[in-house]
Amino acid sequence: MTEDILAIAGAWRDAGEQVALATVVETWGSSPRPAGSQLAVTMSGKLAGSVSGGCIEGAVADAAKVAMNSGAPALLDFGISDERAWEVGLSCGGKLKVFVEPIA
Amino acid sequence: MRAETLARLQAERAAKRPVALLTRLADGAQHLFPGEGVPAALAEAAVAALDADAARSLTLEGETWFIHPYTPPLRLLVIGAAHITQALAPMAPALGFAVTVIDPRRAFATEERLPGVTLIDAWPDDAMAELAPDTRTAVVTLTHDPKLDDPALDIALRSGAFYIGALGSRRTHAKRIARLAELGHGPEAIARIHAPVGLDIRAVTASEIALSIMAEIVAARRGAVLGEVRPGAMAAKVPA
Incomplete structure (x- = not known):
């Protein structure tokens, strides 16, 4: 069965972790993951799910920690140039928007 | 949130x-x-x-x-705990389908043969009526036995199931069509049945047949136009 990110996020929260949810809300070009793809992040550094082929998860996790600290959601824009995308292992040259929100 | x-x-x-x-x-x-x-x-x-x-x-x-x-999980209802079913059952959940296997022959529908799968040992007509296939349901009959397959197909054809597939050769299917027509199904309804079941990938083993069935179900769900050559695909062919 495909991973239930919300269930994982809920379980982490029940275990006392601070949790944020990142969701792909818009994509252009050949982004690897469709809108609705999710990544759950804890303050302690746990990750579940994905919002790209691995290229922006680190940046999204950092933004998620900022959101958990501030309590405010954020809308992140990722434009991936072809050259840069290749360098970081994502050859698609896609663009995407990711919404990051703390679960509170 | x-x-x-x-x-x-x-x-x-x-x-x-x-x-x-x-x-x-x-x-x-x-x-x-x-x-x-x-x-x-x-x-x-x-x-x-x-x-x-x-x-x-x-x-x-x-x-x-x-x-x-x-949305709730897609459902795959399989009639017959056959050898192909054993290959199909672990494949379908990875593609987002919750699998239910219906087979009144208790020797076949066992937890041992199909670990972790929802098994129903009722007759297919009763089981299918209870499960009420909807537009998020695929139905596949695999028993080779008209006594079991036909009642399931009868109910599937009266439902909104987005995919109906039936195992059996073209000759078997011709006979099946005649029987379903007797049950009152018109040519348009009967044309919903994918038979022989599965995409033609020259499948031989049970796993390959299961793969061809799942591929056909995904194609039906995604509205794929089958038989189309992908742009650029010809270039990859080795010249004769």
């Missing part, structure tokens, strides 16, 4: 009810649909997103909303 919203969303999903989460991207304000009063345009977009099983955005009075549908 408020923890309370997450809990309600998960409760709806656990009850296998389709639900959409509507998020105003400017500030993270959220509604669940159905259940909470939302503007008509948002409700309409939520219904469309649930139908298409695809997230979308909507800009309403200068504010962008993200509409995230959460």
Whole structure:
């Protein structure tokens, strides 16, 4: 069965972790993951799910920690140039928007 | 997201009810649909997103909303705990299908042969009537036995199942068509049955046949036009 990110996020929260949810809300070009793809992040550094082929998860996790600290959601824009995308292992040259929100 | 919203969303999903989460991207304000009063345009977009099983955005009075549908799992109902079923059962969940196997022959429908699969040992007509196939359901008959396959196909054809497949050769299927016609099914209804079941990938083993069936189910679900050559595919062919 495909991973239930919300269930994982809920379980982490029940275990006392601070949790944020990142969701792909818009994509252009050949982004690897469709809108609705999710990544759950804890303050302690746990990750579940994905919002790209691995290229922006680190940046999204950092933004998620900022959101958990501030309590405010954020809308992140990722434009991936072809050259840069290749360098970081994502050859698609896609663009995407990711919404990051703390679960509170 | 408020923890309370997450809990309600998960409760709806656990009850296998389709639900959409509507998020105003400017500030993270959220509604669940159905259940909470939302503007008509948002409700309409939520219904469309649930139908298409695809997230979308909507800009309403200068504010962008993200509409995230959460739909119940797709279902695969298999008639017959056959050898192919054993190959199909572990493949389908990876593709998002919850599998139920119906076989009144208790020697076949065992937990040992199909670990972790929902097994029903009732007659296919009773079981199918109970399971009520809908537009998120695929039905595959694999018993080779008209006594078991036909009643299941009869109910599948009267349902909204998005895919109906039946194992058996063209000759077997010709006979089956005659029997289903006697049950009152017209040519258009009978044409919904994919038979011989599965895409023609020259499958030989049970696993390969299971793969061809799952590929055909995915194609039906995604509205693929089969037989089309992908652009550029010819270039990859080795010249004779």
